[in-house]
Amino acid sequence: WQLKVKSSFGSQEPPHVPALPLIGSLLSLRSQHPPHVLLKELQKKYGQTYSLMMGSHRVVIINQHVHAREILLKKGKIFAGRPRTVTTDILTRDGKDIAFGDYSPAWRFHRKIVHGALCMFGEGSATIERMICAEAQSLCSTVSEAAALGLALDLAPELTRAVTNVVCSLCFNSSYARGDPEFEGMLRYSQGIVDTVAKDSLVDIFPWLQIFPNADLRLLKHCVSVRDKLLQKKYDEHKADYSDNVQRDLLDALLRAKRSAENNNTADVDAATAGLSDDHLLMTVGDIFGAGVETTTTVLKWAVTYLIHHPDVQRRIQDELDSKIGADRSPRLRDRGSLPYLEATIREVLRIRPVAPLFIPHVALSDTSIGDFKVKKGTRVIINLWSLHHDEKEWSHPEHFDPGRFLDSEGTGLTVPSSSYLPFGTGIRVCLGEALAKMELFLFLSWILQRFTLSVPPGHPLPSLEGKFGVVLQPVKYKVKATPRPGWERAKSQMC
Numbered sequence: 001w002q003l004k005v006k007s008s009f010g011s012q013e014p015p016h017v018p019a020l021p022l023i024g025s026l027l028s029l030r031s032q033h034p035p036h037v038l039l040k041e042l043q044k045k046y047g048q049t050y051s052l053m054m055g056s057h058r059v060v061i062i063n064q065h066v067h068a069r070e071i072l073l074k075k076g077k078i079f080a081g082r083p084r085t086v087t088t089d090i091l092t093r094d095g096k097d098i099a100f101g102d103y104s105p106a107w108r109f110h111r112k113i114v115h116g117a118l119c120m121f122g123e124g125s126a127t128i129e130r131m132i133c134a135e136a137q138s139l140c141s142t143v144s145e146a147a148a149l150g151l152a153l154d155l156a157p158e159l160t161r162a163v164t165n166v167v168c169s170l171c172f173n174s175s176y177a178r179g180d181p182e183f184e185g186m187l188r189y190s191q192g193i194v195d196t197v198a199k200d201s202l203v204d205i206f207p208w209l210q211i212f213p214n215a216d217l218r219l220l221k222h223c224v225s226v227r228d229k230l231l232q233k234k235y236d237e238h239k240a241d242y243s244d245n246v247q248r249d250l251l252d253a254l255l256r257a258k259r260s261a262e263n264n265n266t267a268d269v270d271a272a273t274a275g276l277s278d279d280h281l282l283m284t285v286g287d288i289f290g291a292g293v294e295t296t297t298t299v300l301k302w303a304v305t306y307l308i309h310h311p312d313v314q315r316r317i318q319d320e321l322d323s324k325i326g327a328d329r330s331p332r333l334r335d336r337g338s339l340p341y342l343e344a345t346i347r348e349v350l351r352i353r354p355v356a357p358l359f360i361p362h363v364a365l366s367d368t369s370i371g372d373f374k375v376k377k378g379t380r381v382i383i384n385l386w387s388l389h390h391d392e393k394e395w396s397h398p399e400h401f402d403p404g405r406f407l408d409s410e411g412t413g414l415t416v417p418s419s420s421y422l423p424f425g426t427g428i429r430v431c432l433g434e435a436l437a438k439m440e441l442f443l444f445l446s447w448i449l450q451r452f453t454l455s456v457p458p459g460h461p462l463p464s465l466e467g468k469f470g471v472v473l474q475p476v477k478y479k480v481k482a483t484p485r486p487g488w489e490r491a492k493s494q495m496c
């Protein structure tokens with residue numbers, strides 16, 4: 001019996017990367033590789049699951065799907081905590097959002113109403129499809145204008161604009177024209193936040209460093225205050241003309257859920273204890289911008305980058321689009337089922353270049369175990385999605401871009417060939433925007449590839465596939481030559 005109890009809490013600690021007092025394992029983590037690659041490499045020395053010290057925090061690193069699934073699914077509630085850090089506290093008013101909020105009844109209720117609101121405007125909704133198609137149309141017009149002038153285009157800012165506008169329409173029922181000062185301001189502060197949060201922030205490992213002047217923290221605080229002013233303005237406007245009978249957007253849906261909880265119109269136990277404040281709703285919208293724009297845009301950028309490297313894949317998608325949709329109308333969400341090769345390509349992009357290769361760290365909320373290893377309450381856990389998606393035992397030639405691995409043996413049906421595939425996570429903390437992101441990826445890519453063939457301008461090198469690591473794993477900057485496809489002359493590219 002004693003043995004049984006022992007093993008249910010794990011019998012041994014995971015192997016440790018050496019650590020020194022105060023600085024932890026910092027010296028062993030110096031490398032020219034980005035963190036996800038280094039943490040994958042360290043498996044060779046310490047095994048698939050090992051631990052290290054970040055300052056005074058013990059962090060367990062997971063490089064295999066069996067342990068990842070145990071953490072996210074089987075022990076989802078035990079590992080549902082999030083660490084608090086200096087930068088995320090600034091970003092989220094001390095964790096009043098979903099992504100960095102710690103697990104609690106308030107968080108559970110908060111996540112539930114946001115999920116409900118996103119479903120209403122998300123999956124299967126004609127409203128969101130219209131919003132995305134409007135942005136796809138505007139994006140294709142910009143690309144078409146550049147093509148008509150014979151110009152190569154940096155697609156990255158155009159994709160950011162398009163995805164940001166979808167999120168603006170979803171949250172505030174307002175989309176912006178190019179050059180609109182409010183919109184340009186929003187793009188600027190978002191970039192500032194991405195740049196500063198992306199820095200390997202030492203203050204997050206050693207919070208006492210805050211007492212020293214820190215230019216990054218100053219910039220982050222400035223960008224967050226500009227963001228908050230805009231969010232507050234939108235929030236006040238929505239509150240002023242709120243009506244129970246009309247739901248224009250996500251902010252209306254959130255306001256309704258909050259009011260209904262306050263009026264005790266809900267039997268929800270968590271709601272009774274939650275007490276969601278205005279800050280919670282504002283930070284939710286901050287989260288959707290923060291988690292929803294950079295990620296989706298980056299996947300689109302990687303998709304374009306891989307398609308440029310693989311004209312054969314691009315051609316096969318275009319053949320599929322031509323035969324299933326033709327040139328008389330634009331793709332719709334209902335076409336997804338008949339375009340398996342495009343869907344397989346999106347899955348392969350999400351596998352080969354996971355934008356969140358280290359997820360968001362989880363925290364053990366009680367003493368527990370992972371496999372045979374015991375894990376103490378408060379331990380942080382980093383799931384290295386890069387290792388899962390590049391595990392040689394699970395994927396043949398993992399660095400080889402091959403959408404076909406997500407097709408069945410007939411090449412017509414979609415499959416997921418390995419359990420080592422978790423681009424959006426799974427379980428209690430699964431990505432809240434998975435459905436929205438998949439709709440955007442499908443519509444933007446199908447619209448672009450129906451109209452244009454993408455390449456690099458003559459004489460330009462192919463863009464690097466290495467990527468640079470920040471908040472997300474980004475491709476490098478480069479220019480794209482978009483050649484209109486036969487039948488997609490300029491006027492027609494406007495067609496919806």
Ligand code: HEM
Nearest residue numbers: 098099288291292295296356360424425429431432433437
């Ligand atoms: C292709 C685009 C996207 C990818 C690959 C992606 C991936 C992920 C991943 C891996 C996580 C971490 C899961 C974990 O910690 O266990 C996550 C969390 C999250 N994502 Fe996404 N995401 C994408 C787009 C979006 C969008 C569009 C939204 C907003 C509508 C969004 C909102 C969130 C939120 C709020 C969380 C935190 C969930 C929680 O902590 O409970 N994401 N996402």
